[in-house]
Amino acid sequence: MALKLANKVAVITGGSTGIGLAMAKRFVDEGAKVYITGRxxxxxxxxxxxxxxxAEGVRVDSADLAQLQSLFDHIRAQHGKLDVLVANAGGGSLLPLGQITEAHFDDTFSRNVKGTLFTVQAALPLLSAGASVILTGSTAASSGTEAFSVYAASKAAVRAFARNWILDVKGRGIRINTLSPGPVKTPGLVELVGTDPAQQQGFLDHLASLIPMGRVGDPDEIAKAAVFLASDDASFVNGIELFVDGGIAQI
Structure with a gap:
């Protein structure tokens, strides 16, 4: 069976853990040369x-424009092109309205909005014809979650980027899509409620009870969807939001 990403050069930001790491493993298995970033x-x-x-790791803070430029200069020197970009780095924390601080807002929007914007912009000159850009969104942008409004707003901005950027790159053959996971068992998710294992499991059990499939997702399930968007199988898929969420955003 032919490899879906054979001879493609890919970057996955925030690729050292969780969903990004699962994507990197899948991409390499499908034949890609993969650069992952992390702080x-x-x-x-x-x-x-x-x-x-x-696979190669490059230490990059996606909100640091100089570090992003250095990353893509390195890829240009090594390959002269980029076929797949996954703007995945980001994160958030819980704070309800009335307790939101400027620092909380700045940190969340810097990681999720500024980082995504300038990652894609810095990569743009390298993107080949037919390249795939995948933005990591979230079901949080489509529904309400207590104490999670700043994160949700940042992911709504990411979704808006995809809708508008496909017009900015019209004519270059570049596809830009948003991949929105539901609750997935990752360190970033469970650590929202602290480090106590019992509390973390209770949180996962609660989330599972809200999902039509009755369980949270596995990072590899998100990675398999990313392979589809990155590959030529999705050659006419552009500007969409693909939910991989067990149905939670659909009810």
């Missing part, structure tokens, strides 16, 4: 060791 060198090194194959 912590030890986690990057561990991730690259776990991925194996054609």
């Amino acid at each position: 912590r060198q030890a986690e990057l090194d561990a991730a690259v060791g776990g991925i194996g194959g054609m």
Whole structure:
């Protein structure tokens, strides 16, 4: 069976853990040369060791424009092109209205909105004809979640980017889509409620009770959807929001 991403060069920001790491593993298995980024060198090194194959880690803070430019300069020198970009780096935390701080807002929007914008913009000159850009969204942007409004708003902005950017790159053959996971068992999700394992499991059980499929997702399930969007199988898929959420955003 032919590999879906054979000979493609891919970047996955925030690729050292969780969904980004699962994507990197899938992309390498499908034949891509993959660069993952993260802010912590030890986690990057561990991730690259776990991925194996054609993976390379580059320490980058996606909200730092100079670091982003250095990343894409490196890829230009190595390959002269970029076929797949997954703007995945980001995160958030819980704070209800009345307790939201400027620091909380700035951190969330810097990671999720500023980071996504300038990652894609810095990569734009390298993107080949037929390239795929995948923005990591969230079901939080489509529904209400207590104490999660700032994160939800940041992911709504990400969704808006895709709708508008497909017009900005019209004629270049570049596809830009949003991949929106529902609750997925990752460190970033469970740590929203702290580090106590019992509390984390209770949180996952609560989320599972809200999902029509009766369980939370696995990072590899999101990664398989990313492979589809990254591959030529999705050659006429552009500007969509693909929910991989067990149905939670559909009810």
